[in-house]
Amino acid sequence: MGSYIGIVIGLMVIVGIEVVLTYQHLPVRTLLFSLLCLACVEAFVGVMYLMHVKYESPLLFWTVFPATIFVLVLLNYVWPDAYRMARMSLGK
Amino acid sequence: MSESELTMATGHEVLMEASPYAIEKKKLGMWIFIVSDACTFATFLFGYGYMRVGSQNWGTPFEFGTILNGIIMTFVLLSSSLTMLAAVRATQAGQKASASKWLVLTMLLGTVFAILHLREWFKMFGAGWGLFSNPTGGAVQFGACFFSVTGLHLTHVISGVIALLIIMRGYNRGRYDTSHVETAGLYWHFVDLVWMFVFPLMYLMNAR
Numbered sequence: 410m411g412s413y414i415g416i417v418i419g420l421m422v423i424v425g426i427e428v429v430l431t432y433q434h435l436p437v438r439t440l441l442f443s444l445l446c447l448a449c450v451e452a453f454v455g456v457m458y459l460m461h462v463k464y465e466s467p468l469l470f471w472t473v474f475p476a477t478i479f480v481l482v483l484l485n486y487v488w489p490d491a492y493r494m495a496r497m498s499l500g501k
Numbered sequence: 502m503s504e505s506e507l508t509m510a511t512g513h514e515v516l517m518e519a520s521p522y523a524i525e526k527k528k529l530g531m532w533i534f535i536v537s538d539a540c541t542f543a544t545f546l547f548g549y550g551y552m553r554v555g556s557q558n559w560g561t562p563f564e565f566g567t568i569l570n571g572i573i574m575t576f577v578l579l580s581s582s583l584t585m586l587a588a589v590r591a592t593q594a595g596q597k598a599s600a601s602k603w604l605v606l607t608m609l610l611g612t613v614f615a616i617l618h619l620r621e622w623f624k625m626f627g628a629g630w631g632l633f634s635n636p637t638g639g640a641v642q643f644g645a646c647f648f649s650v651t652g653l654h655l656t657h658v659i660s661g662v663i664a665l666l667i668i669m670r671g672y673n674r675g676r677y678d679t680s681h682v683e684t685a686g687l688y689w690h691f692v693d694l695v696w697m698f699v700f701p702l703m704y705l706m707n708a709r
Contacts, residue, residue, distance in 0.1 A: 410586070410587065410590065413583060413586050414583065417579050417580070417582060417583045420697070421575075421579055422581055423667075424572065424579075424697075424700070426573050426701075427583055428568065428572060428705065429674040429702050430569070431511070431701075431705040431706075432708070434596070440602055440705075440706070441706060443700070443706060444538075444701035444706065445701075445702075446702055448698045448702075451694070451697040452694050452698070453646060455582075455690060455693065455697065456694065459582055459690045459693075459694075460587065460687055460690045460691070461666050463569055465523070465524060466521070466522050466523040466524070466637075467521070468521055468522055468523075468530065469522045470526065472522070473532055473536055476536070477539060477540070480540055480543075481539075481540070481543050482502075483532050484540075484543055484544060484547045485547070487547060487551050488539050488550075488551070488554070490555075491533075491550070491551040491552075491554040491555045492554060493557075494554075494555030495555050495556075
């Protein structure tokens with residue numbers, strides 16, 4: 410149980426780092442990139458240790474994760490249109 | 502006895518192959534649900550990002566008080582993951598009373614999270630926020646994005662508390678076993694991990 414307590418405390422520390430970064434008045438893109446990176450680290454640690462994927466068959470990992478990440482990457486097709494909308498609203 | 506051994510031992514004529522994932526069906530089913538639910542949350546969050554990038558005057562309305570409430574909610578949810586782990590370990594050790602104690606604590610923390618969340622929501626409603634209203638004069642889509650994403654997550658937390666209650670009652674009556682508690686635990690950790698994206702994107706990115 411001790412290792413799990415360490416993992417949860419580690420996750421809490423990452424949340425603390427996120428809050429500190431928020432109030433450093435970083436450029437929006439830098440802040441977004443930093444927060445997303447930290448959130449991905451939290452998710453990875455959580456999935457591997459709290460959800461026990463590390464201790465399951467590697468096939469589960471290799472079936473679930475590449476497919477999920479592929480779908481999430483495909484969702485990014487919306488961004489060019491979002492930037493187009495931003496340019497349109499700026500042109501008004 | 503493993504599930505595959507049971508399949509062969511029950512006397513059926515057809516010999517079934519063992520699961521290549523070496524996990525029980527209910528756990529595999531939960532993983533498939535988690536993947537699809539992760540895509541649902543991702544769609545909501547991408548939609549929020551899309552609207553934010555496409556809006557000229559999004560604004561950053563959240564004062565530190567709101568962020569502090571979010572931090573407390575995060576710590577409560579992370580603590581509930583730890584109590585859920587303790588409950589799973591207690592069930593694996595066959596300690597029914599201890600498992601029930603940890604499950605009750607997990608449900609309590611989930612309820613505290615929901616109360617803190619609803620308190621924040623009602624405070625925002627009181628200040629004039631709504632699905633289609635923004636009292637700060639910024640983009641009206643803010644309310645729709647915020648209440649949709651956090652509402653979807655809150656629904657998951659409340660559903661999780663109800664599911665844990667049902668699993669706990671069934672486990673205490675001998676209807677459910679350790680694997681049911683483990684599967685419920687997978688769901689609970691997933692809800693926790695989703696919050697690890699919702700908190701920075703919906704709260705911290707909108708901090709003043």
